[in-house]
Amino acid sequence: MKTVYIVRHAKSSWEDMTLSDHDRPLLPVGVKRTKKIAEFLKNKKIHPEVMLSSSAVRALETAKIIARETGFPVEKIKIEERLYHASEETILEELSALPDKIESAMVFGHNPTLTWFVSRYIKTGIDNLPTSGVVGIQYKTDRWENVANARSKVRLIIFPRMLK
Numbered sequence: 001m002k003t004v005y006i007v008r009h010a011k012s013s014w015e016d017m018t019l020s021d022h023d024r025p026l027l028p029v030g031v032k033r034t035k036k037i038a039e040f041l042k043n044k045k046i047h048p049e050v051m052l053s054s055s056a057v058r059a060l061e062t063a064k065i066i067a068r069e070t071g072f073p074v075e076k077i078k079i080e081e082r083l084y085h086a087s088e089e090t091i092l093e094e095l096s097a098l099p100d101k102i103e104s105a106m107v108f109g110h111n112p113t114l115t116w117f118v119s120r121y122i123k124t125g126i127d128n129l130p131t132s133g134v135v136g137i138q139y140k141t142d143r144w145e146n147v148a149n150a151r152s153k154v155r156l157i158i159f160p161r162m163l164k
Helices: 028-043 056-072 087-098 113-119 142-148
Strands: 002-008 048-055 078-080 104-109 135-137 154-158
Touching: 002 028, 002 056, 002 087, 002 113, 002 142, 028 154, 048 056, 056 104, 087 113, 087 135, 087 142
Parallel strands: 002 104, 048 078, 048 104
Antiparallel strands: 002 135, 135 154
């Protein structure tokens, strides 16, 4: 079995219009909501073996918050430029490249791609994966290269508004 946790970056700031989209920082409310999500993941004993993050500041900062809370070494977060403006296919390619000895991965990225990606697995579909939202998908395969065609099941859906 392989498990992927798809995480949309935290709420980010549009305040400084001189910054590029890539360089936008997190808002304090985004940090707060992500810390709640991270605490939930820690309490559920969700400890991915690898974290892949878009190179965008808001995605990487989200990954760092969750890494710190779940005990993942921040310096081991893999920054993947391709995950910024990624397609669903790009996400699957990144997963396919993982060594098969790894059982779980967490991917940090952006909408609309992440919503489209998780909607493939959620029977009712979702209109929007909210900021700091996480969807965990388990694939019935021992090889990452097979996840695109493997049977799967959603094992976790958690959004900040679901937590008090």
